Amino acid sequence: MIKVEGLKKAFGRQPVLRGVDLEVPSGSITIIIGRSGGGKSVFLKHLLGLLRADAGRVLVDGVDLTALGSRAIDRIRERYGVVFQGGALFDSLTCAENIAFPLREKTRLGRAEIAKRVEMALGQVGLEGVGPKYPEEVSGGMRKRVAIARALVTEPEIVFFDEPTTGLDPILVNSIHHLILDLHRRFRFTAVMVSHEIPEIFEIADTVAMLHDGRIVEVGTPQVLQQSSNPVVRQFIRGEPDDRV
Amino acid sequence: MPDRTVPVVLRPIERLGDSVLTSLESLGRFGAFFGSALFSTVTPPFKPRAFVARIHYIGYRSLIIILLTGAFTGMVLGLQLYLTLSRFGSEAFLGPAVALALIRELGPVLAALMVTGRAGSALTAEIGIMRITEQIDALTVMALSPFRYLVTPSILAGLVTFPLMTAIFDVVGIFGGYLVGVELLGLSQGTYFGEMRTFVRLDDILTGFWKSLSFGVVVTWVCTYKGFYGARGAEGVAQATTQAVVLSSVLILLWDYFLGTVLP
Numbered sequence: 424m425i426k427v428e429g430l431k432k433a434f435g436r437q438p439v440l441r442g443v444d445l446e447v448p449s450g451s452i453t454i455i456i457g458r459s460g461g462g463k464s465v466f467l468k469h470l471l472g473l474l475r476a477d478a479g480r481v482l483v484d485g486v487d488l489t490a491l492g493s494r495a496i497d498r499i500r501e502r503y504g505v506v507f508q509g510g511a512l513f514d515s516l517t518c519a520e521n522i523a524f525p526l527r528e529k530t531r532l533g534r535a536e537i538a539k540r541v542e543m544a545l546g547q548v549g550l551e552g553v554g555p556k557y558p559e560e561v562s563g564g565m566r567k568r569v570a571i572a573r574a575l576v577t578e579p580e581i582v583f584f585d586e587p588t589t590g591l592d593p594i595l596v597n598s599i600h601h602l603i604l605d606l607h608r609r610f611r612f613t614a615v616m617v618s619h620e621i622p623e624i625f626e627i628a629d630t631v632a633m634l635h636d637g638r639i640v641e642v643g644t645p646q647v648l649q650q651s652s653n654p655v656v657r658q659f660i661r662g663e664p665d666d667r668v
Numbered sequence: 669m670p671d672r673t674v675p676v677v678l679r680p681i682e683r684l685g686d687s688v689l690t691s692l693e694s695l696g697r698f699g700a701f702f703g704s705a706l707f708s709t710v711t712p713p714f715k716p717r718a719f720v721a722r723i724h725y726i727g728y729r730s731l732i733i734i735l736l737t738g739a740f741t742g743m744v745l746g747l748q749l750y751l752t753l754s755r756f757g758s759e760a761f762l763g764p765a766v767a768l769a770l771i772r773e774l775g776p777v778l779a780a781l782m783v784t785g786r787a788g789s790a791l792t793a794e795i796g797i798m799r800i801t802e803q804i805d806a807l808t809v810m811a812l813s814p815f816r817y818l819v820t821p822s823i824l825a826g827l828v829t830f831p832l833m834t835a836i837f838d839v840v841g842i843f844g845g846y847l848v849g850v851e852l853l854g855l856s857q858g859t860y861f862g863e864m865r866t867f868v869r870l871d872d873i874l875t876g877f878w879k880s881l882s883f884g885v886v887v888t889w890v891c892t893y894k895g896f897y898g899a900r901g902a903e904g905v906a907q908a909t910t911q912a913v914v915l916s917s918v919l920i921l922l923w924d925y926f927l928g929t930v931l932p
Contacts, residue, residue, distance in 0.1 A: 471809050497811035505809045511802035525810050583809075 424449050425581070425615065430469060430479035431637075432462075439465050441637030442479065447630070452607055452614040454624045456648075457634035458659065463617040464508070466634060467585055470615060471505060472496040483581075501529075504579035504612070508586045510570035512558040518569045519545070519554030525577050544572040548602060564595040568602065575606060584616035588623075596620055600627050621660055625649065633659065701819070701893050708813060708820040718821035726787040726822070726888070727829030731836070733782050738837035741778055742844025745769055749845075750853050759849075763860035764867035766845035767838075771868065771876045775838040776830075777924050780883035783833055784916045788891040791822060792912040795895025796905035804896070819896065823888045830884030831877055838876065875931045879924060886923060887916045 425447040432440040439462040447453045457463050468474040469481055472488050481488040483499050491499070512521045522541045526532055532540070545554055548568040558566055567587055574582055584603065588596040600620070604627045607614055618624050624631065625645035632642040633656050641648060641656045648656060657663075674682050745766045753759045795818055798804050807814045842864075849855045891912045898908030 468805075471805075473805055473808060500809055500811040503809055505806065507802045507806060509801055511806040513803055513806070514801075525812075528812055529810065 424482075424484060425470065425613070426480075426482040427466075427470070428480045428482070430466070430481065431477045432465060432469065432474065433477055438637055440469075440476075440479075443634065443637070443639055445632055445639050445642065447613060447615055449613050450611050451629040452604075452616065452627055453630040453632065454616045454618050454628040455632050455634055456618060456621065456624065456659065459619070461634050462637055463634050464585060467583060467615070467617050471503065471583060472500065502580045504574035504577065504582040506567070506570045506574045506582070506584045506587050508589055510558065510566040512566060512570060512573070514558055517555055517557055518550070518561065518565075521558070521569060522554075522573045522576050525573065529577065540576060544576045545569075547575070547606065548572045564591055564599070567591070567595075567599055571599075571602065571606070575610065575612075578610065579612060581613045581615070584614065584618070586617050586619065588618065588620055593623075596623055600624070603627060621662065622649075635659075697897065698893055701896065702889055704815050705819045705823050705889070705892075708815045709824060713816070715816050715821055718817050719824055722821040722825035723829055726783065726791070726825050727832060730783045730786045730829075730833060733786050734779055734833050734837050735840055737778060737782050738775075738840035739844040741774060741837075742766060742770065742841030742846075743848045745774070745841070746845035746848030747853075750849050750855070759855060760859050761863055761867075762845065762849045762855055763842075763862070763864035766849070767842055767864045767868050768872060770838045770841040770845075771872050773876075773924070773928070775841060776834045776876050776879035776883060777920060779834040779837040780830060780880065780887060780920045781917055782837075783830065784887050784891070784913055784920070788887050788916050789909050789913050791888065791891040792895040792898075792909045793905055795892055796898065796908050799896065800901060800905065814896075819892045822892050823885060826884035826888030827881060828884075830887070831880040834876060834880035871932045875927075878931060879927050882923060882927065883920050886919050890916045890919065 425445075427443055427445045430440050430443040431438070443466060445453075445455075455463050455466065465474065469476055470488075472491075476489050479489070483502075486499065488496060488499060512518070513524065516524065519538075519541050522544050523537050526537045526540060530537075541554065542551075545551055548571055550565060550568050550572070553561060553565060553569070558569065561569070571587070587603070588599050591599065600623055603614065603616075606612075607627075616624070616628075625648070628645050630642065631645055631648045632639050633648065633653075634640075635655050641651050641653050643651075649660065651657060651660075746762065749765045749769075750759055750762050753762055753765065795804075798818070804814045804818070807817060846857075846860055850857050850860050894908045894912035894915070895905075898904065898911060
Protein backbone atom coordinates (compact mmCIF):
# COMPACT_ATOMS: atom_id res chain seq x y z
CA MET A 424 0.00 0.00 0.00
CA ILE A 425 1.10 3.55 -0.67
CA LYS A 426 0.28 6.10 2.01
CA VAL A 427 0.96 9.81 1.62
CA GLU A 428 0.88 12.02 4.72
CA GLY A 429 0.98 15.82 4.76
CA LEU A 430 3.07 16.10 1.61
CA LYS A 431 4.23 19.67 0.95
CA LYS A 432 6.28 21.07 -1.89
CA ALA A 433 7.06 24.60 -3.02
CA PHE A 434 9.15 25.81 -5.94
CA GLY A 435 10.82 28.99 -4.77
CA ARG A 436 8.04 30.82 -2.96
CA GLN A 437 5.29 29.16 -4.98
CA PRO A 438 3.61 26.36 -3.01
CA VAL A 439 2.40 23.52 -5.25
CA LEU A 440 1.48 20.84 -2.72
CA ARG A 441 0.07 22.20 0.54
CA GLY A 442 -0.34 19.02 2.54
CA VAL A 443 -1.53 16.06 0.48
CA ASP A 444 -2.95 13.03 2.29
CA LEU A 445 -3.86 9.92 0.32
CA GLU A 446 -4.00 6.16 0.66
CA VAL A 447 -3.60 3.86 -2.34
CA PRO A 448 -4.75 0.32 -1.49
CA SER A 449 -2.72 -2.56 -2.92
CA GLY A 450 -4.08 -4.07 -6.12
CA SER A 451 -6.43 -1.18 -6.81
CA ILE A 452 -6.59 1.42 -9.57
CA THR A 453 -6.41 4.86 -8.01
CA ILE A 454 -6.84 7.82 -10.33
CA ILE A 455 -5.84 11.36 -9.39
CA ILE A 456 -7.78 14.04 -11.19
CA GLY A 457 -7.50 17.80 -11.07
CA ARG A 458 -7.06 20.88 -13.17
CA SER A 459 -3.98 21.49 -15.28
CA GLY A 460 -1.20 23.05 -13.22
CA GLY A 461 -2.79 21.75 -10.03
CA GLY A 462 0.27 19.73 -8.98
CA LYS A 463 -0.76 16.23 -10.13
CA SER A 464 2.49 15.51 -11.96
CA VAL A 465 4.51 17.04 -9.11
CA PHE A 466 2.65 14.75 -6.71
CA LEU A 467 3.39 11.74 -8.91
CA LYS A 468 7.08 12.69 -9.05
CA HIS A 469 7.18 12.52 -5.26
CA LEU A 470 5.76 8.99 -5.35
CA LEU A 471 8.48 8.09 -7.85
CA GLY A 472 11.21 9.68 -5.73
CA LEU A 473 12.08 12.13 -8.51
CA LEU A 474 11.39 15.14 -6.27
CA ARG A 475 12.21 15.67 -2.61
CA ALA A 476 9.33 16.83 -0.42
CA ASP A 477 9.63 19.92 1.76
CA ALA A 478 7.51 18.19 4.41
CA GLY A 479 5.39 15.06 4.82
CA ARG A 480 5.93 11.37 4.12
CA VAL A 481 5.44 8.92 1.27
CA LEU A 482 5.15 5.41 2.66
CA VAL A 483 5.46 2.44 0.31
CA ASP A 484 4.49 -0.65 2.31
CA GLY A 485 5.53 1.23 5.44
CA VAL A 486 8.91 2.44 4.12
CA ASP A 487 9.20 6.23 4.04
CA LEU A 488 10.53 7.18 0.62
CA THR A 489 11.31 10.75 1.72
CA ALA A 490 13.80 9.53 4.33
CA LEU A 491 15.76 7.25 1.99
CA GLY A 492 19.02 7.76 0.14
CA SER A 493 19.22 7.28 -3.62
CA ARG A 494 20.30 3.62 -3.44
CA ALA A 495 17.48 2.71 -1.07
CA ILE A 496 15.01 4.58 -3.30
CA ASP A 497 16.30 2.52 -6.23
CA ARG A 498 15.41 -0.64 -4.33
CA ILE A 499 11.82 0.63 -4.04
CA ARG A 500 11.86 1.61 -7.73
CA GLU A 501 12.74 -1.99 -8.62
CA ARG A 502 9.07 -2.65 -7.87
CA TYR A 503 7.81 0.19 -10.05
CA GLY A 504 6.71 0.48 -13.63
CA VAL A 505 6.09 3.96 -15.02
CA VAL A 506 4.25 5.18 -18.10
CA PHE A 507 5.20 8.79 -18.74
CA GLN A 508 2.96 11.40 -20.31
CA GLY A 509 4.82 11.42 -23.63
CA GLY A 510 5.86 7.79 -23.36
CA ALA A 511 9.52 8.70 -22.68
CA LEU A 512 10.65 6.01 -25.08
CA PHE A 513 14.35 6.09 -25.92
CA ASP A 514 14.34 7.51 -29.42
CA SER A 515 17.64 5.88 -30.39
CA LEU A 516 16.18 2.42 -29.77
CA THR A 517 13.49 0.51 -31.66
CA CYS A 518 10.19 -0.26 -29.96
CA ALA A 519 11.37 -3.82 -29.25
CA GLU A 520 14.71 -2.56 -27.88
CA ASN A 521 12.83 -0.11 -25.67
CA ILE A 522 10.79 -2.92 -24.16
CA ALA A 523 13.86 -5.13 -23.88
CA PHE A 524 15.90 -2.36 -22.23
CA PRO A 525 14.87 -2.89 -18.57
CA LEU A 526 15.17 -6.68 -19.00
CA ARG A 527 18.60 -6.35 -20.61
CA GLU A 528 19.91 -3.92 -18.02
CA LYS A 529 18.32 -5.25 -14.85
CA THR A 530 18.04 -9.00 -15.25
CA ARG A 531 20.33 -11.87 -16.21
CA LEU A 532 17.96 -13.23 -18.84
CA GLY A 533 19.47 -14.50 -22.07
CA ARG A 534 18.83 -12.89 -25.46
CA ALA A 535 16.35 -15.54 -26.56
CA GLU A 536 14.31 -15.25 -23.37
CA ILE A 537 14.30 -11.44 -23.61
CA ALA A 538 13.18 -11.60 -27.25
CA LYS A 539 10.39 -14.01 -26.26
CA ARG A 540 9.20 -11.71 -23.47
CA VAL A 541 9.33 -8.67 -25.74
CA GLU A 542 7.19 -10.46 -28.32
CA MET A 543 4.76 -11.44 -25.60
CA ALA A 544 4.63 -7.87 -24.25
CA LEU A 545 4.01 -6.49 -27.74
CA GLY A 546 1.23 -9.04 -28.17
CA GLN A 547 -0.36 -8.03 -24.87
CA VAL A 548 -0.69 -4.43 -26.05
CA GLY A 549 -1.81 -5.45 -29.54
CA LEU A 550 1.35 -4.39 -31.38
CA GLU A 551 2.63 -7.58 -32.99
CA GLY A 552 5.15 -6.79 -35.70
CA VAL A 553 5.85 -3.22 -34.53
CA GLY A 554 9.04 -4.20 -32.68
CA PRO A 555 11.59 -3.25 -35.36
CA LYS A 556 10.16 0.25 -35.82
CA TYR A 557 11.56 3.33 -34.08
CA PRO A 558 9.23 5.35 -31.80
CA GLU A 559 9.13 8.24 -34.31
CA GLU A 560 7.84 5.84 -36.97
CA VAL A 561 4.69 4.84 -35.08
CA SER A 562 1.56 6.80 -34.10
CA GLY A 563 1.00 8.49 -30.73
CA GLY A 564 -1.39 5.75 -29.62
CA MET A 565 1.09 3.04 -30.53
CA ARG A 566 3.85 4.86 -28.65
CA LYS A 567 1.69 4.88 -25.52
CA ARG A 568 1.11 1.14 -25.93
CA VAL A 569 4.84 0.52 -26.31
CA ALA A 570 5.41 2.61 -23.16
CA ILE A 571 2.83 0.51 -21.32
CA ALA A 572 4.51 -2.68 -22.56
CA ARG A 573 7.91 -1.40 -21.38
CA ALA A 574 6.50 -0.48 -17.97
CA LEU A 575 4.91 -3.91 -17.49
CA VAL A 576 7.58 -6.17 -18.97
CA THR A 577 9.42 -6.47 -15.65
CA GLU A 578 6.13 -7.45 -13.95
CA PRO A 579 6.14 -4.58 -11.46
CA GLU A 580 3.99 -4.52 -8.32
CA ILE A 581 3.10 -0.84 -8.68
CA VAL A 582 2.50 0.92 -11.99
CA PHE A 583 2.25 4.70 -12.36
CA PHE A 584 0.55 6.27 -15.34
CA ASP A 585 1.10 10.00 -15.93
CA GLU A 586 -1.75 11.11 -18.18
CA PRO A 587 -1.38 8.08 -20.45
CA THR A 588 -4.08 9.23 -22.87
CA THR A 589 -3.14 12.89 -23.36
CA GLY A 590 -3.36 13.95 -26.98
CA LEU A 591 -5.27 10.86 -28.16
CA ASP A 592 -8.67 10.77 -29.83
CA PRO A 593 -11.68 9.47 -27.80
CA ILE A 594 -11.55 6.02 -29.42
CA LEU A 595 -7.87 5.62 -28.56
CA VAL A 596 -8.51 6.97 -25.05
CA ASN A 597 -11.06 4.21 -24.47
CA SER A 598 -8.82 1.65 -26.07
CA ILE A 599 -5.88 2.58 -23.79
CA HIS A 600 -8.14 2.61 -20.72
CA HIS A 601 -9.49 -0.84 -21.54
CA LEU A 602 -5.98 -2.08 -22.19
CA ILE A 603 -4.92 -0.84 -18.75
CA LEU A 604 -7.98 -2.43 -17.16
CA ASP A 605 -7.37 -5.71 -18.96
CA LEU A 606 -3.68 -5.80 -17.98
CA HIS A 607 -4.60 -4.89 -14.40
CA ARG A 608 -7.03 -7.82 -14.22
CA ARG A 609 -4.34 -10.14 -15.52
CA PHE A 610 -1.37 -8.95 -13.44
CA ARG A 611 -3.12 -7.42 -10.38
CA PHE A 612 -0.62 -4.59 -9.98
CA THR A 613 -1.37 -1.49 -7.92
CA ALA A 614 -2.07 1.33 -10.36
CA VAL A 615 -1.75 5.04 -9.70
CA MET A 616 -2.88 7.16 -12.60
CA VAL A 617 -3.00 10.89 -13.19
CA SER A 618 -5.67 11.75 -15.72
CA HIS A 619 -8.01 14.41 -17.06
CA GLU A 620 -10.29 12.03 -18.88
CA ILE A 621 -13.73 12.65 -17.40
CA PRO A 622 -15.99 10.64 -17.44
CA GLU A 623 -14.01 7.78 -19.03
CA ILE A 624 -11.82 7.18 -15.97
CA PHE A 625 -14.89 6.42 -13.82
CA GLU A 626 -15.24 3.15 -15.74
CA ILE A 627 -11.83 1.84 -14.74
CA ALA A 628 -11.07 3.44 -11.35
CA ASP A 629 -11.51 1.79 -7.98
CA THR A 630 -10.73 5.06 -6.23
CA VAL A 631 -10.68 8.60 -7.55
CA ALA A 632 -8.97 11.47 -5.73
CA MET A 633 -9.33 15.11 -6.71
CA LEU A 634 -6.25 17.28 -6.20
CA HIS A 635 -7.05 20.97 -6.06
CA ASP A 636 -4.98 23.89 -4.87
CA GLY A 637 -2.30 21.56 -3.52
CA ARG A 638 -4.66 19.39 -1.45
CA ILE A 639 -6.86 16.33 -1.95
CA VAL A 640 -10.34 17.84 -1.71
CA GLU A 641 -12.34 14.67 -2.37
CA VAL A 642 -11.53 10.97 -2.46
CA GLY A 643 -13.70 7.91 -2.89
CA THR A 644 -15.22 5.54 -5.38
CA PRO A 645 -16.24 6.92 -8.79
CA GLN A 646 -19.84 7.10 -7.51
CA VAL A 647 -18.77 9.17 -4.49
CA LEU A 648 -16.97 11.64 -6.75
CA GLN A 649 -19.84 11.81 -9.22
CA GLN A 650 -22.30 12.58 -6.42
CA SER A 651 -19.99 14.94 -4.55
CA SER A 652 -21.49 18.14 -3.23
CA ASN A 653 -18.09 19.86 -3.26
CA PRO A 654 -18.45 22.70 -5.80
CA VAL A 655 -14.85 22.34 -7.00
CA VAL A 656 -15.36 18.64 -7.74
CA ARG A 657 -18.73 19.26 -9.40
CA GLN A 658 -17.30 21.99 -11.57
CA PHE A 659 -14.37 19.82 -12.66
CA ILE A 660 -16.49 16.76 -13.42
CA ARG A 661 -19.03 18.78 -15.37
CA GLY A 662 -16.35 20.86 -17.08
CA GLU A 663 -18.03 24.10 -16.14
CA PRO A 664 -16.21 27.37 -16.80
CA ASP A 665 -14.43 29.21 -13.98
CA ASP A 666 -17.03 31.85 -13.06
CA ARG A 667 -19.33 29.15 -11.63
CA VAL A 668 -17.03 28.65 -8.62
CA MET B 669 10.76 37.38 -6.62
CA PRO B 670 11.71 39.70 -3.74
CA ASP B 671 9.89 39.20 -0.44
CA ARG B 672 7.45 42.09 0.14
CA THR B 673 8.11 41.97 3.91
CA VAL B 674 11.68 43.14 3.33
CA PRO B 675 11.99 46.95 3.64
CA VAL B 676 12.48 48.73 0.30
CA VAL B 677 15.99 49.95 1.20
CA LEU B 678 17.16 46.40 1.86
CA ARG B 679 15.76 44.87 -1.33
CA PRO B 680 18.89 45.42 -3.47
CA ILE B 681 20.89 43.61 -0.78
CA GLU B 682 18.30 40.84 -0.76
CA ARG B 683 18.55 40.48 -4.54
CA LEU B 684 22.35 40.45 -4.36
CA GLY B 685 22.18 37.75 -1.69
CA ASP B 686 19.74 35.77 -3.83
CA SER B 687 22.01 35.87 -6.86
CA VAL B 688 25.11 34.96 -4.79
CA LEU B 689 23.26 32.00 -3.29
CA THR B 690 21.99 30.90 -6.69
CA SER B 691 25.51 31.10 -8.14
CA LEU B 692 26.97 29.14 -5.23
CA GLU B 693 24.24 26.53 -5.57
CA SER B 694 24.96 26.16 -9.30
CA LEU B 695 28.68 25.87 -8.63
CA GLY B 696 28.08 23.24 -5.97
CA ARG B 697 25.79 21.30 -8.30
CA PHE B 698 28.38 21.55 -11.07
CA GLY B 699 30.99 20.04 -8.73
CA ALA B 700 28.62 17.38 -7.38
CA PHE B 701 27.73 16.46 -10.97
CA PHE B 702 31.38 15.75 -11.74
CA GLY B 703 31.72 13.87 -8.45
CA SER B 704 28.80 11.62 -9.38
CA ALA B 705 30.31 11.01 -12.81
CA LEU B 706 33.67 10.10 -11.24
CA PHE B 707 31.94 7.78 -8.77
CA SER B 708 30.31 5.95 -11.68
CA THR B 709 33.71 5.42 -13.33
CA VAL B 710 34.99 3.37 -10.41
CA THR B 711 31.88 1.49 -9.33
CA PRO B 712 30.09 -1.25 -11.31
CA PRO B 713 28.08 -1.85 -13.39
CA PHE B 714 30.29 -0.41 -16.15
CA LYS B 715 28.83 0.39 -19.54
CA PRO B 716 31.51 -0.38 -22.15
CA ARG B 717 29.01 -0.27 -25.04
CA ALA B 718 27.93 3.24 -24.09
CA PHE B 719 31.60 4.25 -23.83
CA VAL B 720 32.42 2.93 -27.32
CA ALA B 721 29.29 4.59 -28.72
CA ARG B 722 30.42 7.90 -27.23
CA ILE B 723 33.89 7.55 -28.75
CA HIS B 724 32.19 7.13 -32.10
CA TYR B 725 29.88 10.08 -31.40
CA ILE B 726 32.54 12.51 -30.14
CA GLY B 727 35.62 11.30 -31.99
CA TYR B 728 34.89 9.49 -35.23
CA ARG B 729 32.11 11.87 -36.27
CA SER B 730 34.41 14.88 -35.69
CA LEU B 731 37.13 13.45 -37.90
CA ILE B 732 36.33 15.34 -41.10
CA ILE B 733 36.19 18.74 -39.43
CA ILE B 734 39.48 17.96 -37.64
CA LEU B 735 41.15 16.93 -40.92
CA LEU B 736 39.91 20.04 -42.69
CA THR B 737 40.77 22.57 -40.00
CA GLY B 738 44.07 20.87 -39.25
CA ALA B 739 45.15 20.97 -42.87
CA PHE B 740 44.23 24.61 -43.40
CA THR B 741 45.69 25.74 -40.08
CA GLY B 742 48.98 24.09 -41.04
CA MET B 743 48.86 25.65 -44.50
CA VAL B 744 48.21 29.14 -43.12
CA LEU B 745 50.96 28.69 -40.56
CA GLY B 746 53.33 27.46 -43.26
CA LEU B 747 52.62 30.47 -45.43
CA GLN B 748 52.71 33.15 -42.72
CA LEU B 749 55.72 31.75 -40.88
CA TYR B 750 57.66 31.32 -44.14
CA LEU B 751 57.02 34.96 -45.04
CA THR B 752 58.03 36.12 -41.57
CA LEU B 753 61.07 33.86 -41.20
CA SER B 754 62.35 34.67 -44.67
CA ARG B 755 62.69 38.34 -43.61
CA PHE B 756 65.33 37.21 -41.13
CA GLY B 757 66.80 34.61 -43.46
CA SER B 758 65.58 31.89 -41.11
CA GLU B 759 63.16 30.01 -43.32
CA ALA B 760 65.04 26.82 -42.51
CA PHE B 761 63.25 26.90 -39.17
CA LEU B 762 59.82 26.71 -40.77
CA GLY B 763 59.40 23.01 -39.90
CA PRO B 764 60.03 23.37 -36.14
CA ALA B 765 58.07 26.65 -36.02
CA VAL B 766 54.98 25.03 -37.56
CA ALA B 767 55.38 21.88 -35.47
CA LEU B 768 55.90 23.69 -32.15
CA ALA B 769 53.00 26.08 -32.74
CA LEU B 770 50.74 23.15 -33.55
CA ILE B 771 51.92 20.64 -30.97
CA ARG B 772 52.15 23.00 -27.98
CA GLU B 773 49.31 25.39 -28.66
CA LEU B 774 47.17 25.43 -31.75
CA GLY B 775 46.59 21.68 -32.08
CA PRO B 776 45.10 21.12 -28.61
CA VAL B 777 43.17 24.41 -28.58
CA LEU B 778 41.76 24.39 -32.10
CA ALA B 779 40.97 20.66 -32.07
CA ALA B 780 39.14 21.14 -28.74
CA LEU B 781 37.23 24.13 -30.09
CA MET B 782 36.24 22.21 -33.22
CA VAL B 783 35.12 19.13 -31.28
CA THR B 784 33.19 21.41 -28.91
CA GLY B 785 31.39 23.01 -31.84
CA ARG B 786 30.52 19.72 -33.44
CA ALA B 787 30.18 17.11 -30.70
CA GLY B 788 29.87 19.19 -27.52
CA SER B 789 26.84 21.07 -28.79
CA ALA B 790 25.27 17.84 -30.03
CA LEU B 791 25.93 16.23 -26.65
CA THR B 792 24.16 19.05 -24.80
CA ALA B 793 21.24 19.03 -27.22
CA GLU B 794 20.86 15.24 -27.05
CA ILE B 795 20.90 15.09 -23.25
CA GLY B 796 18.70 18.21 -23.05
CA ILE B 797 16.09 16.62 -25.31
CA MET B 798 16.27 13.43 -23.26
CA ARG B 799 15.62 15.57 -20.19
CA ILE B 800 12.57 17.40 -21.58
CA THR B 801 11.07 14.23 -23.06
CA GLU B 802 11.46 12.51 -19.66
CA GLN B 803 13.86 9.87 -21.02
CA ILE B 804 16.28 10.68 -18.18
CA ASP B 805 13.44 10.33 -15.66
CA ALA B 806 12.54 7.02 -17.33
CA LEU B 807 16.09 5.75 -16.69
CA THR B 808 15.95 6.98 -13.10
CA VAL B 809 12.64 5.28 -12.28
CA MET B 810 13.96 2.04 -13.79
CA ALA B 811 16.54 2.30 -10.98
CA LEU B 812 19.22 2.86 -13.61
CA SER B 813 21.64 5.75 -13.17
CA PRO B 814 21.56 8.24 -16.08
CA PHE B 815 25.16 9.07 -15.17
CA ARG B 816 26.29 5.57 -16.12
CA TYR B 817 24.59 5.73 -19.52
CA LEU B 818 25.04 9.37 -20.51
CA VAL B 819 27.56 11.34 -18.47
CA THR B 820 30.38 9.02 -17.45
CA PRO B 821 30.81 7.39 -20.90
CA SER B 822 30.92 10.89 -22.44
CA ILE B 823 33.62 12.16 -20.06
CA LEU B 824 35.69 8.98 -20.50
CA ALA B 825 35.26 9.22 -24.26
CA GLY B 826 36.43 12.85 -24.05
CA LEU B 827 39.59 11.66 -22.29
CA VAL B 828 40.30 9.25 -25.14
CA THR B 829 39.15 11.21 -28.18
CA PHE B 830 40.49 14.71 -27.48
CA PRO B 831 44.17 13.62 -27.41
CA LEU B 832 43.55 11.47 -30.49
CA MET B 833 41.85 14.32 -32.36
CA THR B 834 44.69 16.63 -31.33
CA ALA B 835 47.30 14.18 -32.58
CA ILE B 836 45.50 13.92 -35.93
CA PHE B 837 45.15 17.71 -36.09
CA ASP B 838 48.90 18.10 -35.41
CA VAL B 839 49.98 15.56 -38.02
CA VAL B 840 47.65 16.90 -40.70
CA GLY B 841 48.67 20.48 -39.81
CA ILE B 842 52.36 19.67 -40.12
CA PHE B 843 51.64 18.09 -43.49
CA GLY B 844 49.67 21.24 -44.48
CA GLY B 845 52.72 23.35 -43.55
CA TYR B 846 54.86 20.97 -45.63
CA LEU B 847 52.59 21.40 -48.66
CA VAL B 848 52.94 25.18 -48.56
CA GLY B 849 56.55 25.47 -47.35
CA VAL B 850 58.09 22.66 -49.38
CA GLU B 851 55.82 21.99 -52.35
CA LEU B 852 54.69 25.58 -52.96
CA LEU B 853 57.47 27.83 -51.68
CA GLY B 854 60.43 25.58 -52.43
CA LEU B 855 61.95 24.80 -49.03
CA SER B 856 63.77 21.49 -49.03
CA GLN B 857 62.00 18.51 -47.54
CA GLY B 858 65.07 17.53 -45.53
CA THR B 859 65.28 20.97 -43.95
CA TYR B 860 61.58 21.02 -43.07
CA PHE B 861 61.56 17.66 -41.28
CA GLY B 862 65.23 17.59 -40.20
CA GLU B 863 65.04 20.81 -38.20
CA MET B 864 61.76 19.65 -36.73
CA ARG B 865 63.45 16.54 -35.34
CA THR B 866 66.16 18.74 -33.81
CA PHE B 867 63.92 21.27 -32.07
CA VAL B 868 60.74 19.43 -31.07
CA ARG B 869 61.24 17.71 -27.69
CA LEU B 870 59.19 15.15 -25.82
CA ASP B 871 58.18 17.88 -23.33
CA ASP B 872 56.48 19.79 -26.14
CA ILE B 873 54.48 16.74 -27.15
CA LEU B 874 53.55 16.03 -23.52
CA THR B 875 52.44 19.65 -23.03
CA GLY B 876 50.01 19.26 -25.94
CA PHE B 877 48.91 15.89 -24.64
CA TRP B 878 48.11 17.13 -21.11
CA LYS B 879 46.28 20.10 -22.54
CA SER B 880 44.12 17.99 -24.83
CA LEU B 881 43.42 15.52 -22.04
CA SER B 882 42.18 18.26 -19.72
CA PHE B 883 40.17 19.92 -22.51
CA GLY B 884 38.46 16.57 -23.07
CA VAL B 885 37.31 16.50 -19.44
CA VAL B 886 36.32 20.19 -19.33
CA VAL B 887 34.29 20.11 -22.56
CA THR B 888 32.40 16.89 -21.87
CA TRP B 889 31.79 17.91 -18.24
CA VAL B 890 30.35 21.30 -19.22
CA CYS B 891 28.33 19.98 -22.17
CA THR B 892 26.76 17.05 -20.32
CA TYR B 893 26.02 19.26 -17.30
CA LYS B 894 24.31 21.90 -19.40
CA GLY B 895 22.16 19.28 -21.10
CA PHE B 896 21.38 17.52 -17.84
CA TYR B 897 20.34 20.56 -15.81
CA GLY B 898 20.12 23.51 -18.16
CA ALA B 899 17.30 22.49 -20.46
CA ARG B 900 13.66 23.41 -19.89
CA GLY B 901 11.59 23.23 -23.08
CA ALA B 902 12.76 23.56 -26.68
CA GLU B 903 14.04 27.10 -26.12
CA GLY B 904 15.84 25.89 -22.99
CA VAL B 905 17.66 23.23 -25.02
CA ALA B 906 18.75 25.88 -27.54
CA GLN B 907 19.98 28.15 -24.74
CA ALA B 908 21.72 25.33 -22.93
CA THR B 909 23.49 24.33 -26.15
CA THR B 910 24.70 27.88 -26.77
CA GLN B 911 25.82 28.26 -23.15
CA ALA B 912 27.65 24.94 -23.28
CA VAL B 913 29.60 25.90 -26.40
CA VAL B 914 30.42 29.41 -25.14
CA LEU B 915 31.41 28.27 -21.65
CA SER B 916 33.48 25.36 -22.99
CA SER B 917 35.28 27.62 -25.46
CA VAL B 918 36.08 30.24 -22.81
CA LEU B 919 37.25 27.56 -20.37
CA ILE B 920 39.47 25.99 -23.06
CA LEU B 921 41.22 29.32 -23.60
CA LEU B 922 41.52 30.13 -19.88
CA TRP B 923 42.75 26.62 -19.04
CA ASP B 924 45.15 26.74 -21.97
CA TYR B 925 46.74 29.89 -20.59
CA PHE B 926 46.92 28.41 -17.10
CA LEU B 927 48.52 25.18 -18.33
CA GLY B 928 50.85 27.16 -20.57
CA THR B 929 52.24 28.85 -17.48
CA VAL B 930 52.70 25.71 -15.36
CA LEU B 931 53.71 23.08 -17.92
CA PRO B 932 57.32 23.04 -19.22
